[in-house]
Amino acid sequence: MAVVKLNAVGKTYPNGFEAVKPSSFTIADGEFVVLVGPSGCGKSTLLRMVAGLEEITAGTLNIGDREVNDVDPADRDIAMVFQNYALYPHMTVRKNIGYGLKNRGTTADTIEAKVQEAAKMLNLTELLDRKPSQLSGGQRQRVAMGRAVVRDPSLFLFDEPLSNLDAKLRNQMRIEIKALQRRLGVTSIYVTHDQVEAMTMADRIIVLNSGEIEQIGTPAEIYHSPASTFVASFMGAPPMNLIEARVEEGEIRVNGGASIGPAGRCPSGPIQLGVRPEDVELGGAGQTPFDISIVEELGAHRLLHGHLGGQPFTVHVGKEVAAAPGTTQIHLKPEALRLFDSQTGKAM
Amino acid sequence: MTEISQPLEKATTPKARRKPIKWSVVGDHTVLILGAILMVLPVFMVFATSSHDKIEIARNGMQFGFGDQLAVNYGKAMFEKGGFTDTVDGSLMLMNSLILGFGFAIGKIIISMMAAYAIVYFRLRFATLAFWVIFTTLLLPLEVRILPSYEAIQRLGMANTYSGLIIPLIASATGTFFFRQFFRSVPEELVEAARIDGAGPVKFFIDILVPLSRTMIAAIFIIMFVFGWNQYLWPTMITTEESMFTLVRGIKQITQGVIDSNDIPEFGQALALSIIAIIPPVLIVLFFQNWFVKGLTESDK
């Protein structure tokens, strides 16, 4: 159990590439933080610096009440779950789970007891005498979890632990990992490029883009008030609609059409307008024309893909709302409109 | 590998049986069978001839049929003391050869694994350079450095000792190269998981790397054992006492000794020793065969 504090932590690789720009944040005791961002944005680098597998080239890192910049990974009291599981292929599940304890000089009896306990927690008891090659992907993932849990560390680190599993198993493991973390109350940092995982698992999300933190916030904050167009388009499926618009006399207009809504205190000029697909109503008071070209039937709801003012736009409606290709009037909920600077993409 | 290939074979054999005879297959097999006979025939002739007495051999040369001296020749070859000093028999030479073969192979494996470990896993400043320097020694076989090596061993007083026989030979560029390639294919994450699990360099080597390399070790063991077993020039130089003779060199000594004394050479016994000298490498290869093939071909660990 530990507070993790990053103070302007950055990484420049020996080849001069700055993979992580100096970043600062604090993770509370027992918190589950998800680092999310597109592939190559520096998530793993950041996580590996926390683990001690990658040297920190700028700033300081604290785990608990000590600075650990120069502490060996084995002495940071952490456990890590890797994407490819990284199980020792020649050891049985029992030995795999117990190896870390053995290296710490724990007695054989204690190891066996702890391994049994971890195995029970993860439904691995029947598999203890198998080799990793005799396990399915999901089972291997569980063993990797067991290896982390058994050590009773003060910090869990996960690097895309579910990305090698099929969709169904991923959903299931997602819930299991989250439940386990809740139960054990261990501070956790979880890296993923999958925004669904981030939304569903996190207490707090950190969105990274090209080595820089774009936004830190709860899933709801990230979803409803993205700090930039990057976050808006990265989080959510389908992503937030982003269209070119103008603010004129306090009103938002697209292509010189009728007012879409009030612009608040935003000065006149070009902006990017963001609105979530589900924050749109069809018909009724609507006076913005929307050309539907494709109706995507998803059972519980429908996605209407088309154009608004000549720009791609998607609307999410419940299954009870009938829709067909053609032009229809829509209403954008004023409280759901998000305005971004047309140059920098930052929220206004 | 085996699990996958077996059902496939089963599935294809019934089909193959129904097919008409393919003349290209017959041709292939003819060539292979002829080749096999060509390879085995000399060995068979040696074996057959080793069952005749020396007069018969001296008169009629190599034989295809078996004679009645088999047990006698092998018994004498193994247990009759011979040479100038009457101290050495076949079984002692067999012992010496085994010591050389095992010492040579095991020594090479230990040395080259440790060298490869250092090159791959430690941030040495000139690791790559060091590797290529080791690698280029492949171009310098033992024969090139045999005189200086002999000088050194002689001065150290290690002539006619097992360590003098083995140690100068155990540095191995080939082994280092194979282990280096293998270590580089071990996933990075495994190394990192072990680090987090608190395995230091020595523990990682012994607990993880050595068990993972076992097929590789087996493959290199076979190659090196046979290589060591067949060493001739170096043992000839470094062992002058007959009690240190190895089989490969002792065979010649038997015939040599008697030729000098104008008697008919003990061809039967020499050939018997030849057969005995073939057996241990064959056994080693048979024993490690499965591992050997896996070690050289298997990519996943």
Ligand SMILES: Nc1ncnc2c1ncn2[C@@H]1O[C@H](COP(=O)(O)OP(=O)(O)O)[C@@H](O)[C@H]1O
């Ligand atoms: N050893 C290295 N040397 C130089 N650049 C690296 C190294 N490792 C990773 N990078 C670069 O750093 C960036 C971030 O990598 P990484 O943290 O692995 O991204 P991801 O967010 O996909 O996990 C990538 O652009 C990658 O090319």
Ligand SMILES: [Mg+2]
């Ligand atoms: Mg990554």
